[in-house]
Amino acid sequence: MSEPVLRVQDLAVHYETSEGGLLRQRQRIIRAVNGVSFDLFAGETLGVVGESGCGKSTLARAILGLVKTSRGRVLWMGQDLTVLDEESLRKKRKEMQIVFQDPLASLNPRMTVRDIIAEPLWTFYPKIARVQVEERVRGMMKMVGLLPNQLNRYPHEFSGGQCQRIGIARALVLNPKLIICDEPVSALDVSIQAQIINLLRDLQRKLQLSLIFIAHDLSVVRHISDRVMVMYLGRGMEVARQEALYRKPLHPYTSALVKAVPVPDPRVARARVETGFTEDMPSPFDPPDGCPFHTRCPYVVKRCQLEVPALRRLPEGDWVACHRAEELDLSISREAAAEA
Numbered sequence: 001m002s003e004p005v006l007r008v009q010d011l012a013v014h015y016e017t018s019e020g021g022l023l024r025q026r027q028r029i030i031r032a033v034n035g036v037s038f039d040l041f042a043g044e045t046l047g048v049v050g051e052s053g054c055g056k057s058t059l060a061r062a063i064l065g066l067v068k069t070s071r072g073r074v075l076w077m078g079q080d081l082t083v084l085d086e087e088s089l090r091k092k093r094k095e096m097q098i099v100f101q102d103p104l105a106s107l108n109p110r111m112t113v114r115d116i117i118a119e120p121l122w123t124f125y126p127k128i129a130r131v132q133v134e135e136r137v138r139g140m141m142k143m144v145g146l147l148p149n150q151l152n153r154y155p156h157e158f159s160g161g162q163c164q165r166i167g168i169a170r171a172l173v174l175n176p177k178l179i180i181c182d183e184p185v186s187a188l189d190v191s192i193q194a195q196i197i198n199l200l201r202d203l204q205r206k207l208q209l210s211l212i213f214i215a216h217d218l219s220v221v222r223h224i225s226d227r228v229m230v231m232y233l234g235r236g237m238e239v240a241r242q243e244a245l246y247r248k249p250l251h252p253y254t255s256a257l258v259k260a261v262p263v264p265d266p267r268v269a270r271a272r273v274e275t276g277f278t279e280d281m282p283s284p285f286d287p288p289d290g291c292p293f294h295t296r297c298p299y300v301v302k303r304c305q306l307e308v309p310a311l312r313r314l315p316e317g318d319w320v321a322c323h324r325a326e327e328l329d330l331s332i333s334r335e336a337a338a339e340a
C-alpha cells in the first residue's frame, strides 16, 4: 500500500482550566483529544463521527496547528507539523484548508464574495496579478455552482447552502491537497445537506483531494467516506472501511451509533434493538478508568474497568479499541444497515 499523505500518531490536546473562588482554586485538566492515531491516503475521504464533546473539532484544529498539542505527531507528507515554527506552519497551510460548520458566521459580512474568495490568494501571493485573481475567483464560483454575476454581493444576500459553497470555494482557491470539513452540513436543511455532500464528493474526485469529513451523525458521513473513524471521549474507538462499519461494526459504541440513526421505515425501526446506553457520556473532565466506554457498554467485563484497550489493527485492516472485539458479533441486519 502507498504511504499516507497524513499520519496522526498518538495525538493529544489537554487543556488546563481552573475552578472555584479566589481562595480555593482547583486546577483541572480536560483531555479533549487523548491519543488519536490514524492514516489518511491521497484521494481518500475519512469520516470522523462522535457525540458532541468527543473531541472531533479539537482534533481538526490540532491537525492544522490551530491549537497547541500536548503530545503526539502530525506527519504531513512525512514532515512533523507539531515541531514547526509559526512561519513554516503558515506556509504549510496552503496545502491544508478547513471548511467550517456555520457557513454565514465563517464569512466576513463586510466583504464581497469576490474578496472573500480572493483573500487567501492575496495573503499567500501578495504580488499576484489582479487579472489572475479574477480568473481564479470566477473559476472557483463556477466550480462550486455559483454564478459570476453574484461576485459583488455580500454573504447576507445568500442562503445557508450558498454561503457554504462560498466557504468551499475559498478553501479550494489555493489548490490545497487536504480539506478538513468540520460539520459542514449540520447547520443546513436536510435537502441542502445532500447537495453540499454531493458537491464535496464530486470536487474530491475531480481534484483528487484528501478529505476529513466531521459529523455527529453516522448517516451524514456514509455517502462520502471511504473509511470512518468513530471517536469517544477524545479517543478513536474504531477506524474501519465504510461498508464494513455499517454492516458489522467492531466496537459496541459504533454498533450503538448505527442503531441510533433515525429511520423513516417503521418496520425497520421496530426491528432494531435498543442502543444499550444506560448512562450519559461521562464528562471529559473526569473520564472513567479502563475503557472510556465501559460505563455505557452492555458487554462490559471486569478487565474493561481496569485496562484501557489499545487501538489495534485486525487482519482485515480495520482498527478497533475493544478487549472483546473478536468474540462479539455486532452484525446489523441488511435492512437496518442500508437505512443507517
Ligand code: SF4
Binding pocket: 251, 252, 253, 291, 292, 293, 294, 295, 297, 298, 299, 300, 301, 304, 309, 321, 322, 323, 324, 325
Ligand atoms: Fe465494552 Fe469492554 Fe469493549 Fe470497552 S473494552 S467497548 S467496555 S467490551
